[in-house]
Amino acid sequence: MSTTKIVIVGSGFAGSVVAEQLARAGHQILVLDQRPHIAGNAYDECDAQGVLIHRYGPHIFHTNAQRVVDYLSRFTDWLPYEHRVLASVEGQLLPIPINQDTINRLYGLNLDEVGIQAYFERVREPRDPIKTSEDVVLNTVGRDLYEKFFRGYTRKQWGLDPSQLNAAVTARIPVRTNRDDRYFNDEFQIMPKDGYTALFQRMLDHPNIHLELNTDFFAIRQQIKAKTIIYTGPIDAYFNYCYGRLPYRSLRFEHEHLPGISRYQPAAVVNYPNDHAYTRITEFKYLTGQQHSHTAIVREYPQAEGDPYYPVPRPENEALYQQYKALAAVERNVFFVGRLAQYRYYNMDQVIAAALKTAERILGSA
Known part of the structure; x- marks a missing residue:
């Protein structure tokens, strides 16, 4: 060479x-x-029936960095996309990150923003210092929401209890007192118009x-x-x-094509913190904006062995x-x-x- x-x-x-x-x-x-x-893990491709899928699980672009957007914009046009996630908890599909609607629907309440803030203050378990992911959640929303939304999901995702993980893991997920049901708060929430692989090909x-x-x-x-x-x-x-x-933590992906179904679930991602061996199901057409008479989903099964995904x-x-x-x-x-x-x-x-x-x-x- x-x-x-x-x-x-x-x-x-x-x-x-x-x-x-x-x-x-x-x-x-x-x-x-x-x-x-x-394109690494961002690789996307059409399945056998022409539905655009993310081969290695969902990749959702969001940032506050104008420089990063300007750079990538040399290689792609964009589609606006605001990511929304639901969590399957006690027979309901509830917004995650936890917000006003999550609390009101879960507990049969009718609280406004002030009421939600007071509720969090009442149920939270103060932690000082905050060292672990468990500390973060208990300090913010208390024991019951921790058990319902976070503990089981984290155990599946990482193979460890939240008490064994750095605070940064659950600190990534905001908690809201309003009705904002977007997963991210970033200024730029967009997806490459022709997909990630096309972006990489141009790059x-x-x-x-x-x-x-x-x-x-x-x-x-x-x-x-x-x-x-x-x-x-x-x-x-x-x-x-x-x-x-x-x-490193790895993942196994179980892709499924669903013919004759235009929509499988009511949001792009549904989390399963307490049921099933998989952590979540993603339906790709929400992410890509693709119009197609069929749809495609992927279930994610975290595992210890395999390609490294998460430190x-x-x-x-x-x-x-x-x-x-x-x-x-x-x-x-x-x-x-x-x-x-x-x-x-x-x-x-x-x-x-x-x-x-x-x-x-x-x-x-x-």
């Missing part, structure tokens, strides 16, 4: 954004991906970018003589697990990551970026921002 090339391991958002930025600056880029397609469509799919970086690592490597895979794998394996946020895991981060800091001409390489529970916009920053660092030192 030529020593003039920059090699990027992974064609998800982290790798593709860096590839595009460096290629536009005149560098020759080789992008490797072990999967048979680009990587540059004469300076060469793609090699179905290629395992570790199988050809000794042959690579690049002057710079951008690595987006699991950081512990890069260093051959020398300090032990970092825990497990616990203090001991962070301490282990810091050991690998110290190795990465002295690795010459190798940049680690993305959810797996930085062992962070990033949203898509955070990955893109980190990738843009990484590209700036590389170009600044070139």
